[in-house]
Amino acid sequence: MIFDLGGGTFDVSLLTMNNGMLTVLATGGDTHLGGEDFDNTLVSFCVDRFQSSSGIDISKNARALRRLRTEVEKAKRTLSSSLKTEINCDSLAEGEDFVYEITKAKFEELCDHYFKKCITHVE
Numbered sequence: 001m002i003f004d005l006g007g008g009t010f011d012v013s014l015l016t017m018n019n020g021m022l023t024v025l026a027t028g029g030d031t032h033l034g035g036e037d038f039d040n041t042l043v044s045f046c047v048d049r050f051q052s053s054s055g056i057d058i059s060k061n062a063r064a065l066r067r068l069r070t071e072v073e074k075a076k077r078t079l080s081s082s083l084k085t086e087i088n089c090d091s092l093a094e095g096e097d098f099v100y101e102i103t104k105a106k107f108e109e110l111c112d113h114y115f116k117k118c119i120t121h122v123e
Contacts, residue, residue, distance in 0.1 A: 005118065012121050020071050028121040030069040035076075042072045044102060045110055046087060054096040064093045079104045 004011045011029035015022050046068055051057050056062040071087045076087040084103045092098040108115065 001122075003118075004029075004123070006034050007036050010034055010118060012118075012123065014104060030117060030121060033114060033117055037114055038068060039043075039072055041114070042076065042102075042107065043069055043109050046072060046098065048090060049100055050096075050098045054098075056093050058093045061093055064089075067092065068098070075102055076107070079107050094106055 002011075002013045002015065009029065009031050011027070013024060013028075014026040016022055017023075043065065047057075047059055047065075050068075058068070063069040067089050068087075071089055075085045075087045077101070082104070084101055087098070087100045087102060089098045
């Protein structure tokens with residue numbers, strides 16, 4: 001089975017190999033599901049957390065969102081092999097820092113619907 005959850009698409013293929021010959025048994029996927037969806041979910045969560053703690057809405061601040069997305073992408077990769085990590089943006093907006101320790105469990109909870117969509121295609 002080949003499971004490819006790229007930046008913007010999700011593809012899954014089931015293959016068999018017999019005498020060096022690959023045969024595709026089934027393919028599936030979702031052209032509207034990818035790693036960016038996980039990033040966007042986590043960015044939105046962090047935007048809400050930052051607004052709750054600082055009172056500052058950064059949803060239209062392109063620079064702050066870019067910086068936050070970079071940290072979110074790092075955190076997502078770290079959570080592949082760790083139980084928790086920290087999202088840390090010094091002076092994210094108006095001199096206010098954003099620091100949030102996210103656990104793998106929280107990330108999975110936030111993105112549960114995307115994981116379920118993947119499993120549906122795999123099944």
